Amino acid sequence: MTIHTDIDRSPIDRGTPEKTATQSVTLEIDGMPVTVPAGTSLMRAASLAGIQVPKLCATDSLEPFGSCRLCLVEIAGRKGTPASCTTPAENGMKVSTQTDRLAKLRRGVMELYISDHPLDCLTCAANGDCELQDMAGAVGLREVRYGYDGDNHLGQAKDESNPYFTFDPSKCIVCSRCVRACEEVQGTFALTIDERGFASHVSAGMNEDFLDSECVSCGACVQACPTATLMEKTVIQHGTPERSVITTCAYCGVGCTFEAELQGDRVVRMTPYKDGKANHGHSCVKGRFAWGYATHKERITKPMIRKKITDPWREVSWDEAIGYTASEFKRIQAKYGKGSIGGITSSRCTNEEVYVMQKMIRAAFGNNNVDTCARVCHSPTGYGLKTAFGTSAGTQDFDSVNEADVMLVIGANPTDAHPVFASRMKHRLREGAKLIVIDPRQIDLVRTPHVEASYHLPLKPGTNVAMVNALAYVIATEGLVDEKFVAENCDVTEFNAWRDFVSRPEHSPEATENITGVPAKDVRGAARLYATGGNGAIYYGLGVTEHSQGSTMVLGMANLAMATGNLGRNGVGVNPLRGQNNVQGSCDMGSFPHEYSGYRHVSEEGPRKLFEKDWGVALDPEPGLRIPNMFDSAIDGTFMGLYVQGEDIAQSDPNTHHVTAALSAMECIVVHDLFLNETAAFAHIFLPGASFLEKDGTFTNAERRIGRVRKAIPPMCGMAEWEVTARLSAALGYPMHYNHPSEIMDEIARLTPTFAGVSYAKLDELGSVQWPCTEKAPEGTPIMHIGGFARGKGKFVITEYVPTDERVGPRFPLILTTGRILSQYNVGAQTRRTSNNVWHDEDILEIHPHDAEDRGIREGDRVALVSRAGDTSMRAHISERMQPGVVYTTFHHPESGANVITTDYSDWATNCPEYKVTAVEVRLTNHESRWQEDYAELQKLQRIETVAAE
Ligand code: SF4
Ligand code: SF4
Numbered sequence: 001m002t003i004h005t006d007i008d009r010s011p012i013d014r015g016t017p018e019k020t021a022t023q024s025v026t027l028e029i030d031g032m033p034v035t036v037p038a039g040t041s042l043m044r045a046a047s048l049a050g051i052q053v054p055k056l057c058a059t060d061s062l063e064p065f066g067s068c069r070l071c072l073v074e075i076a077g078r079k080g081t082p083a084s085c086t087t088p089a090e091n092g093m094k095v096s097t098q099t100d101r102l103a104k105l106r107r108g109v110m111e112l113y114i115s116d117h118p119l120d121c122l123t124c125a126a127n128g129d130c131e132l133q134d135m136a137g138a139v140g141l142r143e144v145r146y147g148y149d150g151d152n153h154l155g156q157a158k159d160e161s162n163p164y165f166t167f168d169p170s171k172c173i174v175c176s177r178c179v180r181a182c183e184e185v186q187g188t189f190a191l192t193i194d195e196r197g198f199a200s201h202v203s204a205g206m207n208e209d210f211l212d213s214e215c216v217s218c219g220a221c222v223q224a225c226p227t228a229t230l231m232e233k234t235v236i237q238h239g240t241p242e243r244s245v246i247t248t249c250a251y252c253g254v255g256c257t258f259e260a261e262l263q264g265d266r267v268v269r270m271t272p273y274k275d276g277k278a279n280h281g282h283s284c285v286k287g288r289f290a291w292g293y294a295t296h297k298e299r300i301t302k303p304m305i306r307k308k309i310t311d312p313w314r315e316v317s318w319d320e321a322i323g324y325t326a327s328e329f330k331r332i333q334a335k336y337g338k339g340s341i342g343g344i345t346s347s348r349c350t351n352e353e354v355y356v357m358q359k360m361i362r363a364a365f366g367n368n369n370v371d372t373c374a375r376v377c378h379s380p381t382g383y384g385l386k387t388a389f390g391t392s393a394g395t396q397d398f399d400s401v402n403e404a405d406v407m408l409v410i411g412a413n414p415t416d417a418h419p420v421f422a423s424r425m426k427h428r429l430r431e432g433a434k435l436i437v438i439d440p441r442q443i444d445l446v447r448t449p450h451v452e453a454s455y456h457l458p459l460k461p462g463t464n465v466a467m468v469n470a471l472a473y474v475i476a477t478e479g480l481v482d483e484k485f486v487a488e489n490c491d492v493t494e495f496n497a498w499r500d501f502v503s504r505p506e507h508s509p510e511a512t513e514n515i516t517g518v519p520a521k522d523v524r525g526a527a528r529l530y531a532t533g534g535n536g537a538i539y540y541g542l543g544v545t546e547h548s549q550g551s552t553m554v555l556g557m558a559n560l561a562m563a564t565g566n567l568g569r570n571g572v573g574v575n576p577l578r579g580q581n582n583v584q585g586s587c588d589m590g591s592f593p594h595e596y597s598g599y600r601h602v603s604e605e606g607p608r609k610l611f612e613k614d615w616g617v618a619l620d621p622e623p624g625l626r627i628p629n630m631f632d633s634a635i636d637g638t639f640m641g642l643y644v645q646g647e648d649i650a651q652s653d654p655n656t657h658h659v660t661a662a663l664s665a666m667e668c669i670v671v672h673d674l675f676l677n678e679t680a681a682f683a684h685i686f687l688p689g690a691s692f693l694e695k696d697g698t699f700t701n702a703e704r705r706i707g708r709v710r711k712a713i714p715p716m717c718g719m720a721e722w723e724v725t726a727r728l729s730a731a732l733g734y735p736m737h738y739n740h741p742s743e744i745m746d747e748i749a750r751l752t753p754t755f756a757g758v759s760y761a762k763l764d765e766l767g768s769v770q771w772p773c774t775e776k777a778p779e780g781t782p783i784m785h786i787g788g789f790a791r792g793k794g795k796f797v798i799t800e801y802v803p804t805d806e807r808v809g810p811r812f813p814l815i816l817t818t819g820r821i822l823s824q825y826n827v828g829a830q831t832r833r834t835s836n837n838v839w840h841d842e843d844i845l846e847i848h849p850h851d852a853e854d855r856g857i858r859e860g861d862r863v864a865l866v867s868r869a870g871d872t873s874m875r876a877h878i879s880e881r882m883q884p885g886v887v888y889t890t891f892h893h894p895e896s897g898a899n900v901i902t903t904d905y906s907d908w909a910t911n912c913p914e915y916k917v918t919a920v921e922v923r924l925t926n927h928e929s930r931w932q933e934d935y936a937e938l939q940k941l942q943r944i945e946t947v948a949a950e
């Protein structure tokens with residue numbers, strides 16, 4: 001029985017996972033012939049023949065366990081009644097799933113379960129969505145002969161400690177699906193079945209509350225539980241959903257597909273979608289549970305304007321807001337020139353919104369002053385991978401990890417920042433793949449249940465390029481180069497020059513040991529393992545890109561992969577783990593000042609003419625300003641108007657003092673966002689945005705996968721961003737005509753060769769596609785550069801190590817590096833407005849015990865964190881995960897001001913800021929910094945005046 005009405009349910013649960021053997025077997029089930037891959041269970045074979053065998057402990061996301069004895073079948077010529085979930089199909093078998101004997105046995109099993117289960121079905125939150133209830137019906141259970149007088153589990157207390165789900169042991173049937181989900185799917189091993197027989201029960205950690213245990217709140221156990229034992233609190237509160245919409249998570253670059261499940265216009269649950277090609281039915285705490293921000297009371301739903309940033313905000317109509325914005329931008333251009341305004345697109349917004357935004361800037365503003373938040377995260381990825389291979393994107397799909405034999409993880413912390421992919425990595429590592437981690441800090445992946453890195457190379461921050469050259473030295477000088485691959489696929493002259501360069505003695509692990517701080521023998525061991533261990537896959541993150549040599553390091557990794565032949569097939573590659581949900585897409589859509597969509601330079605006549613013809617307007621052939629240039633020009637008085645969509649530059653960009661000076665200098669700042677963020681404190685116009693639940697569009701994840709975002713509820717502010725941008729463009733004198741985002745995608749496909757085959761119809765048909773999606777590859781391209789590189793020959797580039805100008809010294813003897821934590825997301829605008837604060841309600845400074853002791857710092861002390869750029873304060877956490885001399889913090893809470901400390905050094909090629917290396921001093925303090933006091937004052941002013949204006 002189900003109460004879902006128009007719900008588009010996940011595909012049928014066939015009980016056991018799909019097998020992909022090349023050999024098949026043919027058998028007969030209930031008289032029906034069925035052919036399945038060898039190794040397929042009888043339960044799955046029956047399901048494929050349209051026969052659903054009753055089951056409780058089996059589900060097709062988990063390996064079979066065979067504990068509930070409900071799925072018994074009879075096999076001709078064999079004694080007994082084997083469990084169909086654990087019995088493989090064999091050629092010639094004749095199987096019966098429905099006989100009187102089986103029916104009696106199943107009723108007996110169900111009777112025992114139900115006799116120790118509360119009979120509160122009608123008032124239970126899972127009523128209508130409970131497999132135990134379904135199975136009782138399926139086996140025809142009509143009576144329970146045993147009373148409730150004997151021992152039972154009915155009086156057991158609920159564990160409500162997790163903010164998002166409850167654990168009610170009185171309803172548990174000890175099927176162990178939750179335990180197996182935590183192990184097999186999530187890889188956390190937080191749950192066990194404790195004790196034996198009647199006393200056996202599910203235990204989180206060492207019989208702890210869920211909240212105190214190792215549980216990371218991914219929800220896999222809740223998803224797997226066939227009863228109401230593990231249950232989402234929102235479903236308990238609001239009831240089971242009536243309809244669902246398939247969409248894409250709006251948090252990180254993994255791009256998980258979800259079913260947004262609703263009652264009317266209220267979301268009651270986000271369930272990871274089993275057929276989602278990036279996540280295969282898995283999720284993390286953010287996408288699964290932390291969606292409440294979308295309807296948070298602090299959402300701004302009306303446009304607002306003010307003359308000066310000290311004035312109160314005044315709510316206005318959309319017409320007035322758009323008219324005022326256009327008149328301000330026109331006024332500024334008339335006074336300061338065409339190039340005096342610009343805009344910043346958002347990697348949180350859809351591809352269509354980003355495309356329309358950059359089109360408005362190029363066509364209506366009449367300049368190329370468009371940049372994006374990828375500037376401060378993965379711009380070196382675009383530059384480096386395009387230079388080496390010809391395409392500004394990662395080389396593989398996520399599924400490729402299943403065939404990796406060695407994973408080289410550099411400057412990434414997947415268990416916190418890309419949790420669903422981290423679970424895939426851990427799964428493969430438990431199967432026997434090897435792991436090398438290059439990171440200053442001992443990230444969780446270095447040692448986690450049943451996973452241990454073969455090498456952790458804890459290098460000093462800022463020495464990545466010295467490290468990659470040392471790895472290359474070993475490969476080049478120990479005969480580990482894949483000569484055939486290089487000869488066939490790469491420019492051999494450039495390769496020879498590179499080989500000569502890296503073979504120089506100063507690049508040896510022994511010579512670089514005093515630069516990187518990593519013992520030479522470990523570097524040699526890691527290089528040999530990567531080069532000779534089978535398929536070698538590089539995964540990297542912002543610990544690579546956010547350096548003054550970020551682009552050099554991307555090129556260095558590309559060199560390593562080419563030299564060892566680790567490209568162009570499954571299990572290998574150079575794979576950026578992208579930060580935001582649509583950072584790949586925002587780059588693809590032409591958000592950089594020098595490139596149109598598809599990474600075509602604005603100075604190239606061919607592409608420019610194409611856009612000029614299609615858009616009917618003359619376009620500027622000169623690249624525009626990057627974000628840091630916009631700030632500098634604002635301070636110089638030549639850049640006076642900025643439209644910021646979905647990015648909080650006042651919090652996320654480095655050297656806050658410089659950023660706020662630039663923002664304060666401008667005459668018109670427009671913030672288009674869900675909340676009054678930190679940048680809005682400097683804004684004159686606030687345009688309310690729509691959350692991912694409120695609009696149609698697409699996101700492109702880290703594996704170039706274009707997935708649909710579907711409108712589940714109407715926009716609270718009345719308009720999605722693409723509509724607002726189109727109206728503003730019209731007010732500026734350049735009308736755009738779109739009735740639906742699908743028409744924008746049609747235009748993108750028309751003008752962008754790598755998107756030529758993309759359409760909403762295709763996305764609806766296939767679920768998602770990975771670009772390039774062209775006539776030659778109509779269903780997309782999971783693996784790039786098969787049989788040759790997109791640019792022709794792979795390009796080796798010399799990667800000279802140049803130490804950063806940011807040096808430690810007597811005043812600032814420690815290096816600060818920054819990163820993320822699982823429960824919070826980037827500037828925290830979304831996650832801070834959810835119960836995720838239970839796990840991380842402030843940013844903390846991690847410091848090594850020696851450094852703490854030298855400074856008299858104890859656990860939890862407030863410390864001042866000072867750099868040449870500024871100072872702030874936060875509490876200290878003493879941790880051996882740090883190496884001496886290096887401290888670490890996150891940047892999720894604006895009041896901690898992590899970016900007050902960071903400097904404006906940046907990558908030589910792309911200006912990506914050097915967030916990962918700042919020389920600092922740490923000392924005890926008992927008060928907040930001056931900046932923090934000023935910040936609190938500004939916030940008070942902002943909020944009171946906002947309330948006063950309502
Ligand atoms: S929520 Fe995830 S991590 Fe926590 S117990 Fe369940 S499966 Fe394990
Ligand atoms: S909590 Fe749910 S999944 Fe876990 S053993 Fe109990 S009934 Fe099975």
Ligand code: SF4
Binds near residue numbers: 256288419420
């Ligand atoms: S891994 Fe990323 S995309 Fe997937 S649910 Fe978590 S935050 Fe969302």
Ligand code: FES
Binds near residue numbers: 065066069084085
């Ligand atoms: S479903 Fe097969 S034994 Fe439980």
